Amino acid sequence: MEVIAPTHSREALRTPAVRESAAARSRAATRGRLLSAGRNLFAQRGLHRVTTHDIARMAGVASGTFYLHFTDKRELFREIAHQSVAALQARIASANAGASDRAGAVRARTEALVAFVDENRELARILFSADTDAAAVESDVLNALAASIADTRRQQAAEGSVWTALDPAVLSQALVGMLARVLAWWVEDPTRASRETVVDTLTRIQLSGTHPV
Amino acid sequence: MEVIAPTHSREALRTPAVRESAAARSRAATRGRLLSAGRNLFAQRGLHRVTTHDIARMAGVASGTFYLHFTDKRELFREIAHQSVAALQARIASANAGASDRAGAVRARTEALVAFVDENRELARILFSADTDAAAVESDVLNALAASIADTRRQQAAEGSVWTALDPAVLSQALVGMLARVLAWWVEDPTRASRETVVDTLTRIQLSGTHPV
Amino acid sequence: MEVIAPTHSREALRTPAVRESAAARSRAATRGRLLSAGRNLFAQRGLHRVTTHDIARMAGVASGTFYLHFTDKRELFREIAHQSVAALQARIASANAGASDRAGAVRARTEALVAFVDENRELARILFSADTDAAAVESDVLNALAASIADTRRQQAAEGSVWTALDPAVLSQALVGMLARVLAWWVEDPTRASRETVVDTLTRIQLSGTHPV
Amino acid sequence: MEVIAPTHSREALRTPAVRESAAARSRAATRGRLLSAGRNLFAQRGLHRVTTHDIARMAGVASGTFYLHFTDKRELFREIAHQSVAALQARIASANAGASDRAGAVRARTEALVAFVDENRELARILFSADTDAAAVESDVLNALAASIADTRRQQAAEGSVWTALDPAVLSQALVGMLARVLAWWVEDPTRASRETVVDTLTRIQLSGTHPV
């Protein structure tokens, strides 16, 4: 019993809750460093030209530590992609909410998208650079976007607010492909076009391509 | 005299020209089998999930034989991509030549593109599936297409035949991204939309997005 | 009180310092086994008839482990050669220091050289067996020896203590070639001559060839 | 019968003997080209950094042809080495025959050796560059030379014409090692020393090292 005492007294200084949150904080910090390293490296080199050792090294942890936080490389990638998508969607939704008419909403959403890409080039490279392997993971991202566009479109068609000659599924894939390629192309070298030009061109294409003639 | 004939024919089998062409024919056949196996496998799994051993095995040759025909995997891929692009371009150019006006030309080119994809699904998967590694090789393909669209567009703008508010570089990337994504999406499962729907939707988008309002 | 002691000692096993040194010790042991296996195999078969798998197998480790310790086969070889040279040079320098006159020094150095070879036959085979590939790595060894002989010789010539008709560069190559070949020949089968005979003959040749007539 | 006639008449133009010698001449020419290519390539890169394809290519023949003339790479190497040695020995023997006294003979042999090396740098690189693999083949060369020196030496000792304190076997290895290294060193860059310096230094060393004091 006495033997345990000193141990107890040391533990008494930190309540279990505090101890747990300290451990949790440390764990979260390590996890965060791995995510950050992954973002950097995946953006630069793509999914399969990055090794788990590279990520652990850049995160400043031992290579085995990687597997205490992620089951494998793809999971880390998925996590990064999901975080990115969530951030992007929040940004777009908020921009959308402030718009009064349809044209304004399209422009606002496009502006939000381009601004996000401009401010998060690393993430953008991951989200929009097309990588077959990555796609196995992130295709959900663009597919989800396409699905949401298609839904909106179908609803608008039902309301008679858009020209129905355009197939919603095809159109949504077209829009997603267009946005992804332009953004991937622009983020690779932002001097290729001014941000205003990108926003304006993408907005006009969306409006002309989706509005009745 | 007649007797000499068979002798001649026997010798004919040994003339360098015939011998060479027999060997050359065998060589070409093997090369063709490797190209075919490569097309299959790359279409299914992408550039880096296919090994040179896989390709050799599917071609029914020893693994070393691969290297008698291609310096490495990328070269095989490049060859396949170039062949595909040449075939596709020929098809589009020929369709284009038969059109009388601009709208007809856009539709004809789109029809040719979709027909090619429909008839060469394997090739289409390679050409339009976005693979970062493959991109290092085939990006030329889409980039070349984009560049040619941008050039045409600039010329039309100079002639006043199209609305100039759309930046040619951005627009061309947008069109290429749109076409590539829609075709990749469609070829992955052609029941997703009828061929007519795909042609029609893509044609209308191109016309509305590139014509003056 | 006593109870705490073992606890302490258990904790001691987990302190970073101890953990690190345990890992480091294990790492060093593996590295040592690889070096030892390399010495054995290189001595028997030469640089390029030994594979990294052979070395790993003889060291009792997996083949990938080799690359955790050496970047490639040549690096392992270089390491072995450098260690051997350092040991040999130390031996010769120490023998040299104890000699009173020039003849004594030549004999002492030769004795040290022959003794080293006798005691380290594996290393000797590597150092003195002439291998073109190995030479790219170890030639420094014999060349360094030759250069040092040439320097000494030039200095002695300047002091008038040796006959100057012998070109220092040619002479030093001659001596190095002589020593290397005799030692390689002898170590291959030490019954070919007694150690005393080798020492004596080499000493006399050096003295007669370098002294004034 | 008639069938055979034309064949006969054609054959009649060349007697079997002539035909055979024509074929033999052609065969010998191919063999000679392979030997020549081998000499070039082995001298530049050593035994195992040269492929049989390299040799066939440089000889201007198909790769399979190599095996019609040599059972494998080592046999070609052996053949080249033997030819070289024979040429060298003839040269030395002839030089030796013209000498009147022992000192003159040593100088004459050394001059012949150095002249041969100077005139046949390719061969010299093969003969004197120490290559473990090559050694498995050519060691006979230097060993034969060493054996002949040792024999001569033993005979001279028996006649009392040389100092017997030097062990013949050790001495012969020493001389061979010395000559091989100096010549390999010199042929690698003949500006390192003048031919006269090389001859003179090697001659003096041999005389001082082998003569009574």
Place this chain on the structure above:
DNA sequence: GATGAATGAGTATTCATTCAT
């Protein structure tokens, strides 16, 4: 929770050699 040494299957590539033509 973290470490980092070790694993070993996987992959590209080479090259001596064979053999049908």
Place this chain on the structure above:
DNA sequence: AATGAATGAATACTCATTCAT
């Protein structure tokens, strides 16, 4: 005698993943 396409074993090197400490 010559050809040259094909073979396939050999080999260096990588990297996701495990596990004892």
